[in-house]
Amino acid sequence: MSRLCYKTLENLPPAVARPAYDPRATTAGIVHLGVGAFHRAHQAVYLDDLLAGDPQWAVAGASLRRADMRDALAPQDNLFTVAIRSGEVSQLRVIGSLKTILVAREDPEALLAALCDPAIRIVSLTVTERGYCHDPATGDLDPDHSDIKTDLDAPTRPTSAPGLLAEALRRRRAAGLAPFTVMPCDNLPENGPTAHRIVAQYAALRDGDLARFVERDVAFAGTMVDRIVPATSEDDIARISEALGVRDAWPVVTEPFSQWVIEDRFPTGRPDFASVGAEMVADVEPYERMKLRMLNGAHSTLAYLGYLAGYETVSETMADPAYERLVRELMTDEVMPTLEMPGTDLAAYRDALIARFHNPALKHRTWQIAMDGSQKLPQRLLGTVRDRLAAGRPVDGLALGVAAWMRYVTGIDENGAPIEVKDPLAERLRAIGAEAGRDPAKLAAAYLGVEAVFDRDLRDHEGFAGAVTAALASLLQRGAAATVAMENLK
Known part of the structure; x- marks a missing residue:
């Protein structure tokens, strides 16, 4: 069976929805840390809707640790299928908003280069609670976390989320580029202020001036995200590939419901999230x-x-x-x-x-x-x-x-x-x-x-x-x- 990719898009069954734009004509305006099932079933879908009218907001994805997602999706031009299931009904939709997937552990420099691209104005995260390297009881950075210690030993080659954000912001500042807005999409209380505090605390362990820059000049837009996304099973892959007529190595399965509430704090610009169903609010807490x-x-x-x-x-x-x-x-x-x-x-x-x-x-x-x-x-x-x-x-x-x-x-x-x-x-x-x-x-x-x-x-x-x-x-x-x-x- 051939693979899902740009060449096979036109051969999909008529009932399968596909991008209403040419994914090859888009540019990345967002770097997303933590390309997993949830991001692909949630934010990537909203952005797929947006790209039909504004092609500058595609996603450069990143995995902090593992290469398996990159290895699965790269041969299919980073296209993947979202299966929306309720009872016995399943709707299939191919998503084209993901441009590439980088792997921090393999090549942190390539990811830092993407983060420092002037076209990138938003960095979003779904790295799970543990990816913030913090103490959940206090909401503060855990300076004894093994990933934080490793990053502080080699701060220009970080692989943790706080380390990558701090180093990218340092480099952008040195190059005279405006800082990107950080948009955490994880289940943390007050995830915007919490992520802001954690990154500033990490920066303070490196350099006081960098910490002050993060505290004063970098925007963190809090969010609330909601969609149930179970892990993809081998049976899911087989059934979805059969329905497509081509193999999708890693589709995602989700429910019809989806919600995204976003704090409107984007000083360097943002897409029109509200036009595709997100709720823009002053206070997301x-x-x-x-x-x-x-x-x-x-x-x-x-x-x-x-x-x-x-x-x-x-x-x-x-x-x-x-x-x-x-x-x-x-x-x-x-x-x-x-x-x-x-x-x-x-x-x-x-x-x-x-x-x-x-x-x-x-x-x-x-x-x-x-x-x-x-x-x-x-x-x-x-x-x-x-x-x-x-x-x-x-x-x-x-x-x-x-x-x-x-x-x-x-x-x-x-x-x-x-x-x-x-x-x-x-x-x-x-x-x-x-x-x-x-x-x-x-x-x-x-x-x-x-x-x-x-x-x-x-x-x-x-x-x-x-x-x-x-x-x-x-x-x-x-x-x-x-x-x-x-x-x-x-």
């Missing part, structure tokens, strides 16, 4: 908080509790009425009261999320969502916990989500089989579980003492610690499914 706490917090809770109960996907988990009830009560009773969103129908947003979680076509694996929990918990659950505790309100549902993470990262499932825990702290977390054994009080206290996740305020809060310990005891004694099925969680 309320939208970030709503999505992090309602969607991502519920997703993580479902992932840990669902995996422990033997459910492979989110939709399988949601098919259990007890789990749907848990998620609905968690959002309604504990999360929504912490959100101030005038003009936003939070109940309708909740109902839409529940419907999206039920979509069986996505096959979003609980194991995938459970990755990097030590980086995700502070943003997804613990902020809500703090607000609830400050208001003197109960946190039983939230505590169950935290306890489920603790049970999961012990690395042993309910049948005594090993769990492949993917987390920067996996070894430490597994060792804690082995030492504490099945004593819920000892286990909860040990995990609450992990300062990279829990600040002292939560560790020392008797009410929170007690709720987590009680939930963990139930998970250890009854199992996840029986715990969720209990009528009186509160």
Whole structure:
């Protein structure tokens, strides 16, 4: 079977949407760090719509570590397919907004050259929470992070996101070029200010003058992004390639829903994002908080509790009425009261999320969502916990989500089989579980003492610690499914 590429575009079946422009006639105005499934199913689609009327906003993509995405897409002229699935219906669309993919670990100089191209006015990021090399509990740069130490030893050949941004901004300043706007699209609280702080803190470790330049003269535009994008399976590749009539080595699968809220801070110019459905706002933080706490917090809770109960996907988990009830009560009773969103129908947003979680076509694996929990918990659950505790309100549902993470990262499932825990702290977390054994009080206290996740305020809060310990005891004694099925969680 021939490959998807410029030459085979015209031979695709009529039902397959394709770029409404010539991808060869576009130029890159954006560098995107972290070309993965989410970027290709989200920002790249919006930009594909934009390029039909404004060809200067194509994307020069970059992978910070691995070359597999570059190796898969380069032979097909960086074209790829987005499969939008709902139930049994699947719509296929070929995206042409990606011009190239560079690999930082292989050739940082080539990526820095792209970042310093005068045509580049925006640098966007989807590097996941861990890619910011920060302490999730504080939101500050972690100077002891191995990638940061490596970059500081060779600051002109960086491979971390903070290192690359700082060095590119230094070079642009030295060349008399205006700084690009940095647009983080990751699930961080206040992701614009947080990314700004992290890059400035990294710059300060190099040079005080560079740090002041980053702080004062570089714009960071916060965003809220929302679209569920599971990992692509071999079956997905086979089915999509068969429907195309040509092979696509790495398509992406997603849901119909998509949302992009962008803080309008682009001093050197930007595309007309609003014309393709993005929402331009003065303050993105309320939208970030709503999505992090309602969607991502519920997703993580479902992932840990669902995996422990033997459910492979989110939709399988949601098919259990007890789990749907848990998620609905968690959002309604504990999360929504912490959100101030005038003009936003939070109940309708909740109902839409529940419907999206039920979509069986996505096959979003609980194991995938459970990755990097030590980086995700502070943003997804613990902020809500703090607000609830400050208001003197109960946190039983939230505590169950935290306890489920603790049970999961012990690395042993309910049948005594090993769990492949993917987390920067996996070894430490597994060792804690082995030492504490099945004593819920000892286990909860040990995990609450992990300062990279829990600040002292939560560790020392008797009410929170007690709720987590009680939930963990139930998970250890009854199992996840029986715990969720209990009528009186509160």
